[in-house]
Amino acid sequence: MGVKWEDIPKKYKPHWSTWKIEGTPFEETQKKLNAKNLHDPWLRNEVWIYSIPKHYSSFVKVFTRGMIPGFALFLGLLGIKRYNGSETQHH
Template sequence: MGGHHGEPYTVPHPSVYKVENVPQLLEVKEALGRQGLSDPWLRNEAWRYEPNAFGTHASRLRTFMFRGLGIGFSLFLVTIGAEYALGIGKGQGDHGHGHGHDDKKEH
């Protein structure tokens, strides 16, 4: 499909990721060590805690909570403006009251 020249990403060398750089994984490593165990694959989880690649927990939560808020609010304002300009929705709260239809009948 054309236009693709080379890899669009770079894969960092595995030695960049160390358990010692991640406090949560270091805690796991020490807890396993106290029990006489070790996890040779623990280093493979270090990339998940890289703030440059994935941001912090707070930044990911902020992105999740507010993604699309700007465009959603803009579309809300456009909808309100269109309804106002076209006269749509005016008087919908009355439900027919006050239009000469009196419930009390005089005899």
């Protein structure tokens, strides 16, 4: 049912101090909260979203993943169907 946090080796777990709010859109949110004497201690937990390289989250890349093997499989199965279907006569 998925990977548990305990199952991940320690060397792959980022330390909490690696996520910085500075330089992200959350920095403006933090300034607005501080102006109202409020603080969101969990805001840092959402900063990882902005550390993902943009080329990995490309919609086109996700949409076209597997398109070439799928099309090749489609053509192969279509050829097999036509080869086997040519022997049978339909009225």
